[in-house]
Amino acid sequence: MLLMLREIHCFTRVAERLSFSKAAVDLGMSQPAMSQAVTRLERAAGVQLFERTARQVRLTAAGKALLPYAAQVIDSAGAFTAEAARLARPTIHLAYPPLVGTLAARIARRLAGRAVGVELRAAGRSAAARALADGEVSAAILATPAPAQFVTAARFHVTVDHLAVPAGHRLESSAKVTAGELGGQVLLTPGTRPWAGLPGRSRLVADDDFGAALDLVAAGAGLLPIPQLLARTIRRDDVRFVPLDAGDLRITYALAWSKERVTPELMALVQAVQDALWTR
Template identity: 60%
Template sequence: MATAPPLRDVQCFAHVARHLGFSRAAAELGMSQPAVSQAVARLERQLGVALFERSSRAVRLTPAGAGLLPYADTLLETAAAFTAEAARLAAPPRSSIQLAYAPLVGALAARAARRLAGREPAIDVELRPLGWRAATEALARGEVPAALLSAPFPLGCTTGARFHVAVAHLAVPAGDPLAALPRVTPALLGRHKVLMPRVRPPGGMWARLAGTLRGAYQHQEVADDIDDYAALLDLVAAGIGLLPAPRLLATSIRRPDVRYVPFDAGDLRLTFGLAWPAGRVPAEVTTLVHAVQETLWTR
């Protein structure tokens, strides 16, 4: 045999072998039955072997046909992989962008990433969960073009797609008497410690809450910034302190050792937004801002 048989003929052979019939093979291939029969006959002539035993009632593989079928399947799979890889190499490279984000708003970051991955042309988003300080430093060093983080926003940055997250619950240990109350006010927390960050910028939610809890109240400062609220639930469960809980946390993370009690301490809310270095706005950042805004509008 001087040349390899055409793939189309091999494909017809494999389909007839799978169905043991020319009519069903032809229907699956979108060909006429005579065309499939001719392709198989042509392949048999080129190979010099009979692939099927034909009768008026049935079609059966010959021993040669049964022996060659696995090779035919491998050949067709390799050809399909070859075509797919060629198409991948021929396609223009996908754009990508890195986005740092606060863990609390990870669900929003993920939805924005899916939105960009599904558009045409697609944009891949590399998500990097970072705390406020780490995200700010990554922006300053140029490691990420944008970050989805909470106020106060870094100096020298422009912000967009701002939104608020209400802090309307208090996370308490499941066995604490506060867990049985319909709601909690600051007046009930005199003998409890409240988990807080050491850094509380003026005008921010934590500064307002600290002002409300002046006097006999105790603060348990746990870090410079509070970003990973989910991790702090371990401290709540251990009885180390109570945690003012954003609504996102209360609705997304349920634990048997923690209860979320409505917290009536005034208008407490965290402000989030997309921040990027001031100056010329790269096209990828503009696209990211639009994706976050669209995600907020449709959530």
């Protein structure tokens, strides 16, 4: 039997309303056209779907059995149409560090209003840079300095104003830790460069992977300067977060892309990032 979407839709609406005339009004059809559509479906299926009398319309046993399948056909057709529309629109693939996930989501919402789809990929700096170089993503939000082969724009800063220490550490009860109190401590750095201007010994850990770095803090391997955003959202019994006064300590990020792969959608992304940074 050929797929008869229109007729199947008519069948489900008549089954819902138990009235050809009401179903016809719902779908903007005449009653004879509605009746003919259901008759065509009955002939194609080889079964009677409704018992019709002058006063009543009822589903037959076959109609009741086939109704769930008809609903599935309608749902699948709708999903097909929606997915086709999504695939037909231009799509940007954006890699971003989990730390700035709220910004990435805001960017995606802005581009949706401009008929540009966004596929988000959370990734650390190294993984994001590789994906960008290989053309797997259209752009990436990277901690600076970005690799020299990429173009960058829309720089922004994330202030680092808290310190993660293991539970029971002597600094956990401090109202605020100063830079001078970090002398002799091991400071964990998620990235490629030590924290500028801080005393103590630096230990580099995986790029942008604050979760793994916090595991090291809990294990007593070092202390971790972090943004307030993480201190507010992460809850662990084995780690304490203490305010940190270490001057102008911050992580700088920028949107990066390959100059060989510039498209109108990419330029729309650049504009959306700039707009998201200036407005809420």
